[in-house]
Amino acid sequence: MTSSIADRAHEAYERRPGFFDTLVDQRAPRYMWIACSDSRARPGHFACVQPAQVFVHRNTGNLVIRTDTHLTADLRFAVERLQVETIFVAGHYGCSSVHAGLHAAAGQPQPTWLRHIQATRRHYQPLIESLPLHLQLDALCELNVLEQVVNVCTLLSGFWDRGYQVSVAGHMCGPDDSVLVDLGITTDSCASLLEQFVGAVERVARRHSLLHCSRPSPPL
Ligand SMILES: [Zn+2]
Numbered sequence: 507m508t509s510s511i512a513d514r515a516h517e518a519y520e521r522r523p524g525f526f527d528t529l530v531d532q533r534a535p536r537y538m539w540i541a542c543s544d545s546r547a548r549p550g551h552f553a554c555v556q557p558a559q560v561f562v563h564r565n566t567g568n569l570v571i572r573t574d575t576h577l578t579a580d581l582r583f584a585v586e587r588l589q590v591e592t593i594f595v596a597g598h599y600g601c602s603s604v605h606a607g608l609h610a611a612a613g614q615p616q617p618t619w620l621r622h623i624q625a626t627r628r629h630y631q632p633l634i635e636s637l638p639l640h641l642q643l644d645a646l647c648e649l650n651v652l653e654q655v656v657n658v659c660t661l662l663s664g665f666w667d668r669g670y671q672v673s674v675a676g677h678m679c680g681p682d683d684s685v686l687v688d689l690g691i692t693t694d695s696c697a698s699l700l701e702q703f704v705g706a707v708e709r710v711a712r713r714h715s716l717l718h719c720s721r722p723s724p725p726l
Contacts (some may be wrong), residue, residue, distance in 0.1 A: 535561040538584040538593040542568045567603030570657035597651040598679040
């Protein structure tokens with residue numbers, strides 16, 4: 507018989523009696539983690555840190571939409587109250603949300619979140635279409651993260667102007683939980699964002715082009 511959540515929490519406590527007390531004592535998260543709601547994306551595990559060190563916001567496709575009041579409230583709390591050091595936007599390969607954005611039919615009514623992913627797909631259409639189908643999803647997952655980093659920076663510009671010290675970084679989680687890919691964009695100001703962003707997009711294109719050359723397409 508499947509155990510309840512309460513049973514499993516009790517079992518966890520029995521195995522590690524001090525675990526939850528430790529979490530209570532760690533009330534100063536150093537990081538904010540914006541990740542996909544996908545059950546395979548486990549933020550604390552990916553970051554190799556204790557859960558209490560990470561303030562987590564999750565949504566479909568790890569999106570940062572400026573009119574999303576839940577996201578903006580979490581961001582403000584993380585920066586002003588928790589004073590986190592770094593905000594990570596963390597995508598993951600094989601993301602179902604990004605897959606939906608990649609393959610959604612044009613011209614059909616779509617939910618807001620999907621339209622944002624579709625907009626990214628359209629913006630990078632030449633790059634995406636230069637890749638074989640089996641690499642397009644991974645490339646769009648990475649590009650989606652880079653776009654969300656830009657959106658976070660836009661939301662943070664007012665905080666930076668007021669002297670808050672917080673950086674933003676874009677990472678990818680691999681199918682293996684232990685794999686964390688730095689997309690090479692870590693910034694603490696709008697001034698450094700543009701240069702890093704251009705370089706990061708170029709690396710996405712280069713990385714997947716090299717994969718295309720070195721890895722044969724899977725059989726149909
Ligand atoms: Zn996902």
